[in-house]
Amino acid sequence: MEKFARFKFMPPIPLGKEGTRICDSKEQRLFSREAAAECAVLLKNENGALPLKNEKIALFGMGAYDFLICGRGSGEIYTCYHQNFYDGVKDKEQNGKLSVYEPISDIYNAVYMPAREKNQKDPNLYLQELEIADQDINTAAANSDTAVIVISRVSGEGGDRKAEKGDYYLSDTEVSLVERVSAAFKKTVVILNVGAVLDLSLLANNPNISAILCGWMPGSEGGKALADLLVGDKNPSGRLTDTFTVSYDAYPGAAQFNADDLSLAYTEDIFVGYRYFETLPNKKEQVIYPFGYGLSYTSFETGNVAATQDGDKITVTATVKNTGDCAGKQVLQLYCSAPQGVLGKPSKQLVAFAKTDLLAKGDSQELSLCFDIKDIASYDDLGKIEKSAYLLEKGDYEILLGVNVRDTESVYTYTLNDNRIVFKTVPRCVPSKLEKRLLADGSFEALPQSDYVMDYGKRESLGGTAPAEQINFDKVGETISLKDFIAQLTDEELLDLTIGKEGFGLCNTACFAGNKRLDIPNVPTADGPAGIRLWPQTGCYTTCWPSATALASSWDIDLVYNVSRAAAMEAKECNFGIWLTPALNIHKDPLCGRNFEYFSEDPLISGKMAAAIVGGMQSLKISACIKHFACNNKEKERLKSDSRVSERALREIYLKGFEICVKESDPWSVMTTYNKLNGTYTPENYDLITGILRGEWGFKGMVSTDWDTLSNKVNVIKAGNDMIMPSCDKRPLCEALEKGELTRADLEACVERILSTYLKLV
Ligand code: BGC
Numbered sequence: 001m002e003k004f005a006r007f008k009f010m011p012p013i014p015l016g017k018e019g020t021r022i023c024d025s026k027e028q029r030l031f032s033r034e035a036a037a038e039c040a041v042l043l044k045n046e047n048g049a050l051p052l053k054n055e056k057i058a059l060f061g062m063g064a065y066d067f068l069i070c071g072r073g074s075g076e077i078y079t080c081y082h083q084n085f086y087d088g089v090k091d092k093e094q095n096g097k098l099s100v101y102e103p104i105s106d107i108y109n110a111v112y113m114p115a116r117e118k119n120q121k122d123p124n125l126y127l128q129e130l131e132i133a134d135q136d137i138n139t140a141a142a143n144s145d146t147a148v149i150v151i152s153r154v155s156g157e158g159g160d161r162k163a164e165k166g167d168y169y170l171s172d173t174e175v176s177l178v179e180r181v182s183a184a185f186k187k188t189v190v191i192l193n194v195g196a197v198l199d200l201s202l203l204a205n206n207p208n209i210s211a212i213l214c215g216w217m218p219g220s221e222g223g224k225a226l227a228d229l230l231v232g233d234k235n236p237s238g239r240l241t242d243t244f245t246v247s248y249d250a251y252p253g254a255a256q257f258n259a260d261d262l263s264l265a266y267t268e269d270i271f272v273g274y275r276y277f278e279t280l281p282n283k284k285e286q287v288i289y290p291f292g293y294g295l296s297y298t299s300f301e302t303g304n305v306a307a308t309q310d311g312d313k314i315t316v317t318a319t320v321k322n323t324g325d326c327a328g329k330q331v332l333q334l335y336c337s338a339p340q341g342v343l344g345k346p347s348k349q350l351v352a353f354a355k356t357d358l359l360a361k362g363d364s365q366e367l368s369l370c371f372d373i374k375d376i377a378s379y380d381d382l383g384k385i386e387k388s389a390y391l392l393e394k395g396d397y398e399i400l401l402g403v404n405v406r407d408t409e410s411v412y413t414y415t416l417n418d419n420r421i422v423f424k425t426v427p428r429c430v431p432s433k434l435e436k437r438l439l440a441d442g443s444f445e446a447l448p449q450s451d452y453v454m455d456y457g458k459r460e461s462l463g464g465t466a467p468a469e470q471i472n473f474d475k476v477g478e479t480i481s482l483k484d485f486i487a488q489l490t491d492e493e494l495l496d497l498t499i500g501k502e503g504f505g506l507c508n509t510a511c512f513a514g515n516k517r518l519d520i521p522n523v524p525t526a527d528g529p530a531g532i533r534l535w536p537q538t539g540c541y542t543t544c545w546p547s548a549t550a551l552a553s554s555w556d557i558d559l560v561y562n563v564s565r566a567a568a569m570e571a572k573e574c575n576f577g578i579w580l581t582p583a584l585n586i587h588k589d590p591l592c593g594r595n596f597e598y599f600s601e602d603p604l605i606s607g608k609m610a611a612a613i614v615g616g617m618q619s620l621k622i623s624a625c626i627k628h629f630a631c632n633n634k635e636k637e638r639l640k641s642d643s644r645v646s647e648r649a650l651r652e653i654y655l656k657g658f659e660i661c662v663k664e665s666d667p668w669s670v671m672t673t674y675n676k677l678n679g680t681y682t683p684e685n686y687d688l689i690t691g692i693l694r695g696e697w698g699f700k701g702m703v704s705t706d707w708d709t710l711s712n713k714v715n716v717i718k719a720g721n722d723m724i725m726p727s728c729d730k731r732p733l734c735e736a737l738e739k740g741e742l743t744r745a746d747l748e749a750c751v752e753r754i755l756s757t758y759l760k761l762v
Helices: 005-009 026-039 085-094 102-118 134-143 172-184 201-205 222-230 482-487 491-496 548-553 557-573 603-618 647-654 656-665 686-696 713-719 731-739 744-759
Strands: 041-045 056-060 146-152 187-193 209-214 263-265 287-289 300-310 313-322 331-337 349-355 364-372 378-380 389-392 395-402 408-416 420-424 436-438 444-446 523-527 578-580 623-629 642-644 669-672 702-704
Touching: 026 222, 026 548, 026 557, 041 201, 056 085, 056 102, 056 134, 085 102, 085 222, 102 134, 134 172, 146 172, 172 187, 172 201, 187 222, 201 209, 201 287, 209 222, 300 395, 300 408, 313 331, 313 395, 313 408, 331 364, 349 364, 349 603, 378 647, 482 744, 491 731, 491 744, 548 557, 548 603, 557 578, 557 603, 603 623, 603 647, 603 656, 623 656, 647 656, 669 686, 686 713, 702 744, 713 731, 713 744
Parallel strands: 056 146, 146 187, 187 209, 263 642, 523 578, 578 623, 623 669, 669 702
Antiparallel strands: 041 209, 300 313, 313 364, 331 349, 331 395, 378 389, 389 420, 395 408, 436 444
16 A cells, blocks of 8 residues: 555544454454443442342443433444443343342433433433432332432533532432432442542531542443443453542632633642542541542452662552452552652652552462652752752652552651752743742742743754755655655745644545645544544444543553554544544543543652553554643633643643653643633643753654634744644644744644654554
8 A cells, every 4th residue: 555545535444353443343342341440440349349249230220221321522332232230230230140120210200311312313312310209209219229320411612510409419310319219228329430530528428428439431332341340240440530528619620710811820739639648637537539549349359569769760569358248359559759859749649650460369460660759759940949940859759559549658758958959940931920829838939920931942944955856755764764755845845844734535624734735645533532533424433441530540651552553443443543642631620621631630640540541542653643732720711811820730730741751752732721821822832832842752643732822923933832623724834934923943843743753654
């Protein structure tokens, strides 16, 4: 096949065994089901209520029938079938593992089925909770053993969730259903079919609720996977990647979130998620389920703990033994408690984690958790010790091993006698409108109001020499160097290469630009992250995988790598070159509408998961496009809003996951955001793109805007954001070129990075 044929002709070539299609194949569906089971988190299980033991269940809650496999917006994946939790449970009935008390299901199905038939093609169909009469509940309780209630929450791109009943909090109908059902039944189990954190205080504290299983948005086979867990065909092994608290107001950013549409003050600074609850006075008791928490149907013991230090590397090994009655997996988590010092620190930070294989009853496995002490250096943005430096303050660094952030034991102490500078840089992305920030003792520190002005620098021409006769793109690296190839392009052609081109065939998200004359392909992109997003009207369907939060909750890097590879095979079969994923913004606030597309409140787990995804897809030559860089932490007014964040919080929390991902997995492209960062739109942010991403981290790939950004396109190019997507008005760029505000050298720099990326795709 010709070198770039996939992008030029989109050949319908199946890539599966013996000429079969991979997209949405039986094997892919099976793997999606397996993955979904690994992601669910068992939050409560009184007296071994789960797994069910051949019980007759009554299935309540609209979510059991109108089950959500994924979120809304560009992260929504269309499948050719609807399979809900009720279907999963019916499968188990067929296998003799439980039975279903149908009169309750009949009530829900009477609403669900006609609505689904009528709205077969309406992806936004989402039915509200039904009122169920006391009499129906009581008759069901008299005729079955256990009630299972599914609570569902939809969310998506373009809007944030609300701290209101029916969204973050349970609706009155849900509360009434839960209270009446759990009072009537001997046993009540709640399944959560949600994208992100919601208020669980009523469920956690209700003694009549025996079990809570958080199944997330689990992908196309999630209904079956959750039924596998319900009856114990699978054992839950997920752990939370976020903190669940007593109320929304308990979160440190709650007062600021959407207080002002056009800006967001990151006043809680580095104290995001568990860093806040574990550190600040009297906050621990506000946590219902801590970060890292999750139960199993079996029990484990950790023994033979040993710690060694080799220079800056600390390794902790431990043996995990399954001491219970069924096979299961355990996750060990390593935290570091740094000295408070002058800068102040979170009292615990996740530094490493590892998951066992499936351990049979009585079996053991040794796990090894390793990290570099330099990775938890603090960033001194105000110069309290050394300005613009990452540094380790002198004192004792306690290394803690545990099974969640709360349950840890000290296993090693690393002592530093003097302050140590790890990396020195210069002020970048300096805030000018963030007035104060939170400190570890709960007080606030006033921040200087800087009048910092960003400098766009100057670029040198690549200095290539055009060949006497035209040479096409497929010969780059063979008969011509990239530099000389680029010398053949006119200024206008260079400019055209920085502006996205219309999608065709299966591609609904536009292409990264090409050039007809020199046969540079337009490279089709596809959205994610829960799979390859195609329009349903194409008639071509793909597999929907568990959402990013769900995948991260598996704490299983290998699983996530393999899911990414499996999904990328579908991207390849559909002839995409770039999959617009993973998305790794921090769960700053539980209400951000796109949290389900992101991994966690913690940057380490976000970075590691993103790196696994990048590794999986790029092993198949599908380019990742890690997004949204950076601080896209709310959806309301995302095109205009200014994220105001200290340099320290930016580097230690919001950029850290990107940094880990870039350094560990070398993503070939990055997507900037819609929002501004400290007053400058991120695609125009030279400091962010050229200074930090490329300069400090050594990123070699290309940078794309998010779709239809409001940023100034001349600045975008000067800042080093190479591709403007999905397109833009060319005139201001041409004018800037004529006036010399934009130079050929600026464009050459972008095009070199764009074309280097394309060359990796074949
Ligand atoms: C989203 C991106 C997405 C892009 C293309 C934007 O609205 O923010 O995440 O990849 O659209 O669909």
